[in-house]
Amino acid sequence: MKVYHVPGTRSIRVIWLCHELNTPLEIETIPKFDAAFKASPEWRAKSPTGKVPVLEDGSIVMYESGAMVSYILDRYGPGRLVPTDPEALALYHQWCWFAEATFARPLGDIIHHTVIKPPEERIAPLVPDAMQRARLCLDGTEACLVDRTYLLGDAFSAADIMMGYSMMLAERTGVLTDSHPASQSYFALLQEKEGYQAAVAA
Numbered sequence: 001m002k003v004y005h006v007p008g009t010r011s012i013r014v015i016w017l018c019h020e021l022n023t024p025l026e027i028e029t030i031p032k033f034d035a036a037f038k039a040s041p042e043w044r045a046k047s048p049t050g051k052v053p054v055l056e057d058g059s060i061v062m063y064e065s066g067a068m069v070s071y072i073l074d075r076y077g078p079g080r081l082v083p084t085d086p087e088a089l090a091l092y093h094q095w096c097w098f099a100e101a102t103f104a105r106p107l108g109d110i111i112h113h114t115v116i117k118p119p120e121e122r123i124a125p126l127v128p129d130a131m132q133r134a135r136l137c138l139d140g141t142e143a144c145l146v147d148r149t150y151l152l153g154d155a156f157s158a159a160d161i162m163m164g165y166s167m168m169l170a171e172r173t174g175v176l177t178d179s180h181p182a183s184q185s186y187f188a189l190l191q192e193k194e195g196y197q198a199a200v201a202a
Helices: 011-021 035-039 041-046 065-076 086-116 126-145 158-172 181-191 194-201
Strands: 002-005 026-029 054-057 060-062
Touching: 002 011, 011 065, 011 158, 011 194, 035 041, 054 065, 060 065, 065 086, 065 158, 086 126, 086 158, 126 158, 126 181, 158 181, 158 194, 181 194
Parallel strands: 002 026
Antiparallel strands: 002 054, 054 060
C-alpha cells in the first residue's frame, strides 16, 4: 500500500492511522507539488482534482482522505479504532464527517486566501467570515471535550485522527486559541502520540 504525500496535507491522516495499526505503508513524497504537477495527465489519472493524498493498494486508487481512513480500517484494522456500540458508532461517523466536511472547509478558505493563492487572487473579505464559521465549529467541539478525553470518551478512535488534522489547521490559522482550553488540551494530547509525530515528520 502506498500513499502519495505532501507534508502538512491530509496524507497525515493516512500515515498516522497506519502507524496506529502497525500497517506497512510506503510513503512517496512528491518533491515539487506545483501547478504543473497537479495538472499533469499522469497525476490527474490518479487524482481528478489534482490534489493529495492519493492511496494505491493493488488495483485500488483512492483520492479522498476520509474514504482512505475507512478503507484501511475495514481491510487492515477490523475491530480497531472504531466503536461497535450503535450509538457510539453514530457519533463516530458524525465526528469523522464533521472534521472534514464542516470544520476543515472554512479552515481551508482561510489558508487559501492568506497563504496558498497568489496575492492578486486572494479575496480578503472572505477571511473574517471563514474565521467566524471555523470558530463556530470549534465551539461545538469544545462543548464535547469539556468532560471527556477524546471525542468519543476515554477511548482514542479514528475520529480523533480525522479531527486531529483539522485541529492542526485550526492552530495554524489562529482559530484554536486559549479561548477554547478543552480543545487546546485535546490537541496537545493528540500531538503526544507517536503516530501523529511520525505523520507530521514524514
